[in-house]
Amino acid sequence: MDTELLKTFLEVQRTRHFGKAAENLFLTQSAVSFRIRQLEQHLGVTLFSRHRNNIQLTTAGERLLPHAESMMLTLQRARQDVAVPADHQQxxxxxxxxxxDSYLMLAFLSMQQQLPNISWRAExxxxESIIRxxxxxxxxxxxxxxxxxxxxxxxxxxxxxxxxxxxxxxxPATKEALQANYILMDWGTAFQMKQAGIVHEDTRVTVRTNHAGIALASVLQQRGAAYLPKSMIQGHLxxxxxxxxxxxxxLRRSLxxxxxxxxxxxxxxxxxLTQLQQLMA
Structure with a gap:
């Protein structure tokens, strides 16, 4: 199968728009549509339902998605492995x-210096994608x-x-002030269980996010409150x-x-692993 067809499928799925996908792939919209038709004909299924500007994956498209992602990742890694010098490990x-953003970047930059014979791919x-x-x-x-x-x-x-x-x-640095304008940051299941015993149901949640940078910016700009990593907010304190x-x-979360x-x-x-444990100790 032509991997360019899968690449186009993934971009249309990501943008949910044939025109935007065409721009990102530096193709014409008709070329993108033709590639999707080719892929659908090759598989014998319809991958997208098209209703005006509402483009959604069909059931077959949903089933193809993890396979397409896996195949493209495998191809990408193969290309990188071939290019890695003989005395390096990818x-x-x-x-x-x-x-x-909140914790790993400095450790990663340090590891690049301390482990020069590793060729990195940082994702x-x-x-869900990590576990898969x-x-x-x-x-x-x-x-x-x-x-x-x-x-x-x-x-x-x-x-x-x-x-x-x-x-x-x-x-005011009070629990009541936090509950009046709370930025709800997703720090995983265990954190959510602990948070439920601290933040009441009547708390006014103004932003929900799984990105610490967004949470911090919202606290600073909207005069809100949130649970944020000490390493990230030490300078602001x-x-x-x-x-x-x-x-x-x-609250503490095990990493x-x-x-x-x-x-x-x-x-x-x-x-x-040894470097990470030393750098994070």
Missing amino acids: LVIAATATLW SLER GLSERQLDLAILFDPPNSDDLLVTHLTELQLVPVIHADS ESGRLRQIDTMPV SAAYLKQAEENEGVQLV
Whole structure:
């Protein structure tokens, strides 16, 4: 199968718009439509339902999606593996955008310097894609909360992330003020359970997000409150832009690295795990 057809399918699925997909792929809209028709004819199914400007995946399209993503990732990794120097090892590491922005970036930059013989591919993915990437052997290492229970995976504890209740400096640092303008940040299942005992049902949630950068910007600009990583907001606390709500508990989330069992003998993966544990200690 022509991988350009799958690439086009994935872009139309992502944008839900043939015109936007064409712009992103530097194609004409008619070329995009032709490629989708080719793919549908090859598979013998309809992949998209088209009702005016509302483009949705059909059931067949939903079933094709994970296979298309996996095939494109495999091709991408093959191309990169071929290009890696003989004395280098390629390693694919993944985390959510929030973990990259709030905690992992500095450690990753340090590892690049300390492990010069590793050729990196760093992915920012949703949790579901990370878990699928591990199970399909597309990822070497995943950094995440609440790692999945699987006989095929090994899990190493890295650190505890301190999540601090903070509020804009112009607002009183009280629980009532937090509940009046709360930015609800998704820090995983265990955090949500703890949060439920702290934040009441009548709390006014003005923003819900799984991205710490968005949560922090909303707190600063909208004079709100949220639970944010201490490492991310320390400078704002010191400058006086944010204040910690001392009457509310600091919550902690365990951050882990998950990898396939066969990687237990992989020298590159073990070096990275050691570096991460040292850098996050």
